[in-house]
Amino acid sequence: MRLDILVDTAIAEVVNAHRINLLSEELGSIDNGSAITLVTDPVDGTANAASGVPLSAFAGVIAVDGVPTEALTSWLDTGRCWHTVAGQPSPYRTNGRTELDGAAVSLLRPQPQIADAWWRVATRAARIRILSTSCLEAVLVTEKSTDAFADAGSDTHRIVDLAAAMVTVPAAGGAVIDVRGRPLEIDPDLTRRWSGVVAATPRLAEELPETIRGTEDR
Template identity: 55%
Template sequence: MTADLVLGDVHPALADTCRAAFEALAEAQQRYGRAELSAETRMGADGTPTMLIDDLVEQRILAAARTHGINVLSEEAGFVDLGSALTLVVDPVDGSANAAAGVPLSCYSAALLEDGKPIEALTCWLETGRSIAARVGEPAPYRTSGARRLAGQALSMLRPKHGARGDTAETWMQLCRRAGRVRILSSSCLEAMLVATGAVDAFADPGSDTHRLVDLAAAMVIMPIAGGHVCDAFGRPLEFDHDLTRRYSGVVAATRELADEIVEVINS
């Protein structure tokens, strides 16, 4: 991997764990092939299979977090309690299927909590080193596009699939018909990052209840600061807790108005 990692002024625990993920992914891709990296090693704490690539990157993140003495909530390991006031809520490799296959669309994404309340977040595009970060109560050097309506706008989505509520294909098509451009990048955290910086107007899970807290944690901190909005399509509150079995259909949009329109389509 030849990309440079430039994180800027972020909390040392975020910087070090992100750097660990960046280096671990590069080493894993050099050492193992596609079939090996995508091989399932165990069942993760979130109730979904863990790939080798997830394991390799997460272990490096956990080691880096231990040097700071902070708790970690991660999709594979679950809650690792070190008795700290600080907790890192992290998705070690969002888009692990992409990363295992050599498709350069994966992210490290994390929110840092103090006494259960978010204080800072960081998302890093692992194949390029590009990152965005935000601190609660401080301005960010980027903004969403400000789009208020879906017509003609750029929309990213999860692929249509069968979920807990049935087949999302028709809802997916309804959203496609309204949008001007549609993409499937298979990395929710990267797609949320693109919404925050104005490259994409919105991202949505069209009703499959695929997202967990770790998929949305950084966006929950970053989007309000960037002028955007994050919600669950079915009105469930997004909460920072330790329950990785809880599922959401996340909607990340440039504005509250745009999010509301997407939610209306999903619920129709």
């Protein structure tokens, strides 16, 4: 949408002024020959923002030689921010939930090809939310607002959707993984897709993909 382009263009101007690289959902990759890359989803939840639904966020990560080192997520409607530096104490802490049964889980919208997987999660969780803003849903796990967030196998996520959570969530005691066990990598190839899982604990992060894949009882 035009909103994405306006925000992303402003970000690109700053990136170019500082001669660092950019990996962005809208503009793709800008290589300025730097070891430092800003990985960003400039407006996550664009459809919400354009419709006046107050659920959208900016998410950005500084990666050095491909390693995420610092993350910022900003809830655009309220101005609330979550800032984390890898290796430093985090002010955020998950609720420590370890089981899917009875949990509060945010999910991407159900799609025909993942309907069974989506329903397997929904029937075990106590509460399901669809907020349509992955970056915000992920960071809410770090504040005990919800227990987990997942794509139930549709391979919708790009790395820009998950990069901020890769720093912020583990520092708060949680975990970020892919449903199919694929490594999450800072890669300028934005055709790569994942089904991200963000959970309050590593144990819950393991249980969710098993439920999504239908392998939990095998």
